[in-house]
Amino acid sequence: MKLTDKRFWIFEALAILSTATTIGIMQVCLGRFELDGDSMPICCIILTSYLVGQTVAWKVSKYLKWLKLGLSTYFYSIISFASIFAFIIILDYLDRKPLPVDVSADTHIGFSTFSISLVALFLWSIVSFIPSMLTGFSASLCLSSKKSKSDRTLKSVSLELLGVNGFAYPRKEALKIANRYFNSNKPILGGDVYKLVNGRIESTSDSWYCDRKESEPSYDYVVRSYHIACDYIRDYPDKANTFFSIVIEQIEDEI
Known part of the structure; x- marks a missing residue:
């Protein structure tokens, strides 16, 4: 989960939809629930429960x-709701007030905070189901198209227009290809860096190379060239539209 992901914040904004739907269900079912100053703490608890619940749901989904x-x-959101009321119970326990002197210890003075919390949690587990599913459906409907667009990233760019017979790859793809060459026992001789400018591939004049040392075993050369390539690709300034070409050569096992 990245805090810079706009889709996450859009999903979090849908917590308002969940809260509004929950309040609407409560008004229909309870009849007496009205939005006023006394109900604002309840609305804040509902909104907080959804915000926390949706944050974790986004991370695990x-x-x-x-x-x-x-x-x-x-x-x-049920876990979040329960945690909030558990905190309330703890505060109530730490701030217990003695019974008035004119009230007998055997006198029933109503439900305890714990009992009320259990009832509220039970009601919440029923009421929050529809809003949660509605939010999930809305998020999938609204964000899936944006995700599909963001996933349509270029896997490679031809270098033919630059007179080079080969392709350049974005950072993640280049690292995958480097790993593939390593597993195939192919050393990476070096590579060049390119960038897309207005849809046209251009060279940045940046490059790296890895020459084989004298008397260096082939496997050692493969390992060393792989690490040099990966370090260069990872450490290269993270600029948008950056692509890497990789130059390889198959070496035969030494006899």
Whole structure:
């Protein structure tokens, strides 16, 4: 989960939808629930529960499948709701006030904070199901198209227009290819860096190389060239539209 991911914040904003839906269900079912100054703490607890629940759901749900996202939100919002009321119970226990002198110890003075919390948690587990699933469905519907667009990144760019017979790859793809060559026992002789400018590939004049040392075993050369290539690609300034070409050569095992 990245805090710079706009999709995450859009999903968090949907907590308002969950809160509004929950309040609407409470008004229909309870009839007496009204939005006023006394109900604001309840609304804040509801909103906080969804915000926390959706944050965890976003982290554990790798794909925007609405059913998994909705169920995860529902499950973790219940945990969040329970945690909030557990905190309230602890505060109430630490701030217990003695009974008035004119009240007998055998007199029933109503539900305890713990009992009220259990009832509230039970009601929450029922009321929050529809809003959680609605939020999961809305997020999947709204964000899946954005995700698909962001996933359409270039896997490679031809260097033919620059007179080079080969391709350049974005950082992640270049690291995968380097690992593939390493597993195939192919040393990486070096590589060049390119960038896309207005849709056209251009050389940055940056490059790296790894020559084989005298009397260096072939496997040692493969390992060393692999680490040099990966370190260069990873450490290269993280600029947008940066691509790397990789030059290889198959060496035969020494006799």
